Amino acid sequence: MTSEATTTAKPLITNEELLKNWQSHRALSRKILAQFPEKDLFEFSIGGMRPYSELAGEMIGLASAGMNGFVTGQWTTTPELDHFDQSVHLATKQALLEAWDDVTEQIEELWPQIPEEHFHDVVKAFGMYENSVINTILYFIDNEIHHRGQGYVYLRALGIEPNPFWDR
Secondary structure (H helix, E strand, O other): OOOOOOOOOOOOOOHHHHHHHHHHHHHHHHHHHHHOOOHHHHHOOOOOOOHHHHHHHHHHHHHHHHHHHHHHHOOOOOOOHHHOOOOOOOOOOHHHHHHHHHHHHHHHHHHOOHHHHHOEEEEEEOEEEEEEEHHHHHHHHHHHHHHHHHHHHHHHHHOOOOOOOOOO
């Protein structure tokens, strides 16, 4: 005898779980940013890599413009966050930390505005990079982990023990 049961498959990961994962990575990346001495944040480099201030600025810009792009189709940073304007340089550690926190709030506010079915839509991020929304978000996370790893190398080279990578 055969019985058919109607079941709804649970997704491998929900959009809420993806958000929680990304925000936990962002929390750790913020801890790494906060550990840098002011001068070294803007000047220290190894092997031709950019200073961590530039890497943090890239992470801030990708997340802000990315979230705006997913929700509005406009791949620019939030106008209310003037310190993300490309012509304005985040010149202090405090300014970077404040910008980081503003983007964390922006992600929390905009995330619920992404319809669940939109995560699989193909978008052209920043007018150049064609991929699904979910894969673009995964790229943002991968990029952040990569740059955070550079931050770990910098901090250790400066004699500073960074927060454990698992402390998210």
